[in-house]
Amino acid sequence: MLFPTVQFAIFFPIVFLGNWLLMQHKTRWRVFMLIASYYFYGSWDWRFMGLLAGVTIVNQGAAMVISRAESQSTRRWALIGALTADLGALAFFKYYGFFVTSVTSVLGRIGLEANPPLLEVILPVGISFFTFQAISYVIDVYRGDLQASPWLDAAVYLAFFPQLVAGPIVRGTEFLPQLNPPRDPRRLDTTKAFYLIAIGLAKKVVIADFLATNIVDQVFAGPQFHGGLEILIAMYAYSVQIYADFSAYSDIAIGVSLLLGFKLPDNFNSPYAALNVRDFWRRWHMTLSRWLRDYLYVPLGGNRGRSLLTYRNLMLTMLLGGLWHGAAWRFVVWGGLHAIWLTGERMLERYRDARNIPEPDSPIGNALRRIWTFHLITIAWVFFRADSVGTALELLGRVVTAFGAGATLITPGVLLAIAVGIGAQYVSKSTVNHGLIAFSRLGPAVQGLALAFTLVIIDALGPEGVAAFIYFQF
Numbered sequence: 001m002l003f004p005t006v007q008f009a010i011f012f013p014i015v016f017l018g019n020w021l022l023m024q025h026k027t028r029w030r031v032f033m034l035i036a037s038y039y040f041y042g043s044w045d046w047r048f049m050g051l052l053a054g055v056t057i058v059n060q061g062a063a064m065v066i067s068r069a070e071s072q073s074t075r076r077w078a079l080i081g082a083l084t085a086d087l088g089a090l091a092f093f094k095y096y097g098f099f100v101t102s103v104t105s106v107l108g109r110i111g112l113e114a115n116p117p118l119l120e121v122i123l124p125v126g127i128s129f130f131t132f133q134a135i136s137y138v139i140d141v142y143r144g145d146l147q148a149s150p151w152l153d154a155a156v157y158l159a160f161f162p163q164l165v166a167g168p169i170v171r172g173t174e175f176l177p178q179l180n181p182p183r184d185p186r187r188l189d190t191t192k193a194f195y196l197i198a199i200g201l202a203k204k205v206v207i208a209d210f211l212a213t214n215i216v217d218q219v220f221a222g223p224q225f226h227g228g229l230e231i232l233i234a235m236y237a238y239s240v241q242i243y244a245d246f247s248a249y250s251d252i253a254i255g256v257s258l259l260l261g262f263k264l265p266d267n268f269n270s271p272y273a274a275l276n277v278r279d280f281w282r283r284w285h286m287t288l289s290r291w292l293r294d295y296l297y298v299p300l301g302g303n304r305g306r307s308l309l310t311y312r313n314l315m316l317t318m319l320l321g322g323l324w325h326g327a328a329w330r331f332v333v334w335g336g337l338h339a340i341w342l343t344g345e346r347m348l349e350r351y352r353d354a355r356n357i358p359e360p361d362s363p364i365g366n367a368l369r370r371i372w373t374f375h376l377i378t379i380a381w382v383f384f385r386a387d388s389v390g391t392a393l394e395l396l397g398r399v400v401t402a403f404g405a406g407a408t409l410i411t412p413g414v415l416l417a418i419a420v421g422i423g424a425q426y427v428s429k430s431t432v433n434h435g436l437i438a439f440s441r442l443g444p445a446v447q448g449l450a451l452a453f454t455l456v457i458i459d460a461l462g463p464e465g466v467a468a469f470i471y472f473q474f
């Protein structure tokens with residue numbers, strides 16, 4: 001079920017009313033929200049509702065064992081069992097085909113023929129997101145950062161529909177405490193909720209889908225038919241498209257959650273205004289960045305050891321982060337490039353610290369750093385979007401070798417969408433807050449009418465139909 005559809009427009013008012021009517025009845029509310037969330041998830045493919053339930057049962061069972069066991073060995077084995085189940089499910093559904101074809105290819109190159117069974121495995125929507133939430137839940141219980149919750153609470157947490165299939169990746173420490181305090185529908189932050197929903201729909205329909213339809217999909221599908229300038233603009237367009245698409249889902253998820261009385265963590269903070277790649281990862285998919293830091297990078301040793309060990313930990317974290325995004329070598333290359341950029345920045349920082357050289361800080365210098373960082377990120381995005389590493393290399397090569405060829409796809413609308421997608425990230429938070437304050441004074445009824453009018457404009461400006469969000473496939 002997609003957010004900007006008639007199906008969701010019917011589904012959400014029913015859930016909204018049920019949510020507030022049953023709020024005072026804790027058990028009934030949890031059962032209702034659980035049913036609604038499973039219906040939302042099952043609307044794609046009902047068969048995978050069992051997978052979500054299985055992940056919930058395994059991790060909640062492990063959390064209960066960990067919280068009650070007196071033996072450290074029992075606690076450790078419960079954790080290992082849950083992690084094995086989570087990663088095993090993720091490996092089977094997401095990486096089985098990739099692993100089999102990669103091994104077969106390697107063996108073939110050294111003269112060994114292998115014909116292992118290649119099963120047609122359907123990738124469940126959102127599996128990477130809810131397995132990562134389950135992993136963080138059971139680890140937090142093991143570390144003592146969180147108490148094991150009642151079964152219904154844990155089930156609602158892992159299935160909560162606004163962020164179930166594409167994030168943000170919400171931790172138990174952020175969500176579960178919100179289940180208990182009473183929530184008052186008269187105290188809803190409707191201003192922020194309506195703003196996030198409207199801006200999310202605008203980013204998705206007017207910018208992301210427009211760029212995908214008018215330049216990105218055509219160029220990446222056949223780079224040999226396009227000149228260097230057209231490919232370069234398509235690269236910029238995809239950088240804007242993936243930001244507008246993914247941040248749109250996060251905005252709508254957070255806005256919808258606010259209307260239900262829940263606050264989810266922010267997931268984006270103007271990533272293309274970053275001064276360097278490390279700053280970019282503090283701003284891009286922030287819940288994943290923190291997850292990788294706390295549950296992978298730090299356990300590997302983080303930056304506590306020698307420089308080479310820090311670089312190793314950084315490289316492993318980014319490579320695994322790349323593989324998390326998809327079962328293909330192009331995602332590994334994407335993660336590897338980010339690892340190289342981050343390692344290079346850390347090495348430069350150590351060099352400056354050793355020689356007491358201050359980091360440049362001037363308006364012109366910062367502008368150049370932002371432009372440089374944006375281009376590094378854009379180059380990596382080419383591997384993320386292309387259908388193979390070879391296609392990505394062809395695209396990058398033609399930027400140089402075929403720069404004088406035609407560029408019929410570069411239209412004023414495409415350039416305007418790119419400019420708006422990037423320029424909007426430089427709008428200050430104070431400006432946005434002033435706008436929200438002014439909007440809040442209109443009252444809920446006028447706000448609703450304004451939102452309805454905005455939806456009409458968005459529908460008129462956007463392309464026909466609504467494409468699935470990019471991160472649904474992860």
